[in-house]
Amino acid sequence: MAYDYAPYPYIAPPGLSGPEPRHPVVIVGAGPIGLAMAVDLAQQGVKSLVLDDNNVVSVGSRAICWSKRTLEIFDRLGVGERMLEKGVTWKVGRQFHGKDEIYSFDLLPEPGHKYPAFINLQQYYVEQYLVERAQEFPDLIDLRFLNKVIDHTDRGDHVELTVETPDGTYTLEAEWYIACDGAGSATRQRMNLAFDGQTFEEHFLIVDVEMETSPFGDHDTPERWFWFAPPFHPGQSALLHKQPDNIYRIDLQLGPDTDPKEEATEEKVIPRIKQIVGDAPFRLDWMSVYKFRCAKLDRFVHGRVLFVGDSAHVVSPFGARGGNGGVQDLDNLGWKLAAVLRGDAPPALIETYSEERTHGSAENILNSSRATNFMTPKSPIEALFRDEVLTLSERHPFARRLINSGRLSLPCSLEGMTLQTAGDAPVPPGAVITDAPLTGANGDTWLIREVQGQFTLVGFGDMALPQIDGIARIGINSRGDYPCFDATDGHAIRRYGNAHIYLFRPDGHVCAVFTTPEVAAITAAMKNAMGAAL
């Protein structure tokens, strides 16, 4: 069944009839990133106003591939389990060259993690779940649909916004303006900021079809199939992926010389789909022709205006680094902005959001550009190398490693950056939390569940952790007057080592490691992570 795009109600905002008090945070754009940003802040007691020019969730499935790290962040935000339950968990990928399968890989889930490597779930479900989650904070999140920001001015200590509604325009003031207004960000354009990068000339066609019969044939579990030069689409590439509700995503490379308008018609699309899925009946759910680029802002923090998600950086879709990168942005910014608004940290802490996430997005752009270059050779010699890699890959593992149809999104390390204190441990400072199952007084739980959302000191092995203001404590395989857990099946100790102490930031990144519980060293690392040295 097609998704029911029920519109959210528009309510005339108070600003139309009189000035509103200055808002601590205004979030522009109610896509997955803007909504999750609001939920993250609300969970820390920070009020936000979310403005969106539209009143329905994402039309079309758009971002469908959500990584393990995204699910762990969404777990903290209260929607991870719902996404996992609805989503399609896949782990086997098959690569074809022509009609032959050249190899397959299994994202073989390592045991002892709450979330799998990836799930597929349509963006409209993610947005719906986030809207419903946001509505659980009626006192902290003010969600206004059909409220389009048409102008803004940074006044130094606040930003002034002009907002257009069906009933006329009004003005607002915000201490912080968070631009979650997507790849074509009107905020970015108004500020005339350079958004440089590489544009790819290839057109790609995305089609979602609904069908009862699995196009994976005898493989009854969902997989990811990728073809170089398939018989049904000579000389180009194709991708087949399953989404919930028996919706299948088909991604076809069209080459640079096609007319996108002409390609995105039922007359052109239906015969192509039939070549892939055979005679089984299907319903065309959504289609889109796109070109893409890899580009980013130099800095994501511009005075009181903060860029988060696609407004700050765009990548090609290969490797699922767009939406997943944006989720890591908001995870990074949320605790910093809340600390600054509470007065616990200097405003300069916000600058480290730019330092850390411009690095993350550069890594995403590098990986997705490489995948795109491999998939769309731009000269005969590049095509020759690509084809010979495919030929060699039938026999040689080294060549399989060279095939690049997208390196799937992994969180970046923040090692060596301002807020981290250098140190040596199995999970080094800067790395993101690795999950592990735990058993506690109240039953089974997960490390991500116990650690994320506040500064947490975790002792692995028998030791006593000191009490320090502003830092939660938990013990693994130890006993103390604070929450202690056993490492289920030894996973946590195997991953973090024995007799190591880790200080995690609220976004789950390790910011310091210790071998002895020294109060002075832990306090200093905590202060450093809160921007005391800035």
Next chain:
Amino acid sequence: MILDDKLGQDTDAFYNALMDLHEGLSEAQSHALNARLVLILSNEIGDLEKLKLLMQAAANAG
């Protein structure tokens, strides 16, 4: 002979560097570059028996 991966994490960076090397060259220039590269890499391998096996692996792949 089955050839396993030896580049590990550097695989993608290597491939990109190789493509960059060919950027802007004509097909004849690329051809010559590849020949020089094969000769240089062979000398670095420096083991005739191994080179013969590698040559056979390349010849038999198609």
